[in-house]
Amino acid sequence: MSALPHADLVAPECRTPVLHVDMDAFYASVAVRDDPALAQVPVVVGGGGRGVVLSANYLARSRGVTSAMPMTRARRLCPDAVVLAPDFDLYAQVSAAVLENFREVTGVVEMVSVDEAFLDVSGSARQWGSPRRIAEWLRSRIHDEQRITCSVGIAPSPTLAKIASRRAKPDGVFTVDPDEILEFLHPLDVGELWGVGEKTRTLLHRLGLRTVGQVARTPLPTLHRALGAAVGTHLYELAHGVDRRVVVAKSGPHAPEASVGADHTFEHDVIDASVTERELLRLSAKVATRMRAGGVAGRTVTIRVRFSDFTTITRSRTVSEPTDVTLEIHRTAVALLRQLGLQRARVRLVGVRVSGLVPRSRVQTQMELGQREQGWSDAERAVDAAARRFGSAVVGPASLLAR
DNA sequence: TCTGGGGTCCTAGGACCC
DNA sequence: TCTGGGGTCCTAGGACCC
Missing domain, CATH: 3.30.70.270 (Reverse transcriptase/Diguanylate cyclase domain)
Structure with missing residues (x-):
């Protein structure tokens, strides 16, 4: 048996x-395809200062560059590599x-x-x-x-x-x-x-x-x-x-997705809480916009904070009604952040994620019961439409503008 | 060497209810 | 009065994948 x-x-x-x-070295291969001059040189696709290698062609790999390696190390291993930003579209x-x-x-x-x-x-x-x-x-x-x-x-x-x-x-x-x-x-x-x-x-x-x-x-x-x-x-x-x-x-x-989230690593560690909270607003807007585009709303908001020593914590709160509203997600995220009571902590990354997703059509009636929230949801939907027509630069939360 | 951003699933403990 | 077990939900952390 x-x-x-x-x-x-x-x-x-x-x-x-x-x-x-x-696909073989996908991102790098697409770049080389579109610029044949790159065929004979090491190519690394990756993020900026604190990013990692997303893709490297085989010439770069022969020099020791591998996927997920810090870009700083890749540049050191292969100083003559052509470094490209990714083009996800x-x-x-x-x-x-x-x-x-x-x-x-x-x-x-x-x-x-x-x-x-x-x-x-x-x-x-x-x-x-x-x-x-x-x-x-x-x-x-x-x-x-x-x-x-x-x-x-x-x-x-x-x-x-x-x-x-x-x-x-x-x-x-x-x-x-x-x-x-x-x-x-x-x-x-x-x-x-x-x-x-x-x-x-x-x-x-x-x-x-x-x-x-x-x-x-x-x-x-x-x-x-x-x-x-x-x-x-x-x-x-x-x-x-x-x-x-x-x-x-x-x-x-x-x-169907289980969650929608976004996070951001600062170019330099951040101590000023107002900077962190403003970044949470930007991330909340990003998440909420994607949720509305996907026709979902969610009940659990989770924030992630990574400190300069790379230790990472999460805090989450589940609210009674699903939401897809930037300001509600941000409000919960900030409350969670403030509960941490960070004094002079050096913050490397913050993130926001919303889970417990349900189709928005299923929560419509409950949302209408809370008239104020429904108003926000509609207003943000109008902003989404304007952003699609005129570009996302023209609209956004006021505190993100003129900075 | 100094570590992104988008996700998924699992575990474990505690609260709460029956 | 004390002791149960099961189920579900929530929270926090961790491992993993690309």
């Missing part, structure tokens, strides 16, 4: 092929075009982020042939139309396909066959598994568990004690080749 609960439901050899398509356009290519092959496409997707191609064989042929067709199609390269992992489950696409990089295809799953998996470092980050990897290494195979040979209760029930079970199953994840076709652009 298998030690795996419900293993029969997810036996890997029963599963249909999944493709994981991952452009990436979204390319991403949408690539999504159309995916949809030509199968209706079951799950975009995991702007530059990667899972494709369930189990229904595509008759028309398109083997997963390998589909992968090659997609790669050439994307290369012809978008002039960027991607890599594809093919495997019997999403998590394995994800690991496989990393093996395929750059500009390649890597397949894990159903009958060689464990041979593929067990020699890998535990850090290769999706869901094992730096902390968990270090913890497992300290326990003497360096490879996926060693995790597979560890009793489940031991993993539970070390990692908690959820992570322990998840890793145990993955190590045995069992992957409960399935490809979920996202139904249009209206995927």
Whole structure:
């Protein structure tokens, strides 16, 4: 009898092929595509003074630059790199075009982020042939139309396909066959598994568990004690080749979100509370505008404060009625901030997040009961419309203007 | 080296209700 | 009078992903 609960439901050899398509150095590749002069130099896409590397081309990577590295370090490692600010609107356009290519092959496409997707191609064989042929067709199609390269992992489950696409990089295809799953998996470092980050990897290494195979040979209760029930079970199953994840076709652009938030790292640490509170207003406006655009309202406001030593705290408050009003979100955020009683603390980052979201249509009646709030919601909606017509520079909370 | 901004999910404790 | 357990909601923190 298998030690795996419900293993029969997810036996890997029963599963249909999944493709994981991952753009190679996506942001940097788009930049190089649009400026061929960049092709022969290291390119780093990233934020300003205190930002991190968002993307680096392979020339920059050969010099040691990696994703998420502080920009200061990247510049030191690679002083001759061309440093570019990200252009997220452009990436979204390319991403949408690539999504159309995916949809030509199968209706079951799950975009995991702007530059990667899972494709369930189990229904595509008759028309398109083997997963390998589909992968090659997609790669050439994307290369012809978008002039960027991607890599594809093919495997019997999403998590394995994800690991496989990393093996395929750059500009390649890597397949894990159903009958060689464990041979593929067990020699890998535990850090290769999706869901094992730096902390968990270090913890497992300290326990003497360096490879996926060693995790597979560890009793489940031991993993539970070390990692908690959820992570322990998840890793145990993955190590045995069992992957409960399935490809979920996202139904249009209206995927329900659990929260909307924004945060900001100051260029220099801030001591003056009035500066922090004004930033909370700007972030509240950003969040509320996105909520109204998405047609949602929320009840729980959470602020985040990160200090100069990088310690980070959160404080939250749940109010009785969902809101999408800037001034209400800001009022709650400021109350939470003041409750902290920060004296001369050096604040590096502040953030605002609203969760407990419900469709605005469902709270309409309650909002009308509070006439004042309803008035604000309508007024801000009018501001949204003006901003769309004339640009966001012309309207905004008074205390954000003329600074 | 000195660490962004957008999210998700899990855990654990306490309040409260039945 | 004292002792229960379960369910749900809220809060805070932490890990992880891209």
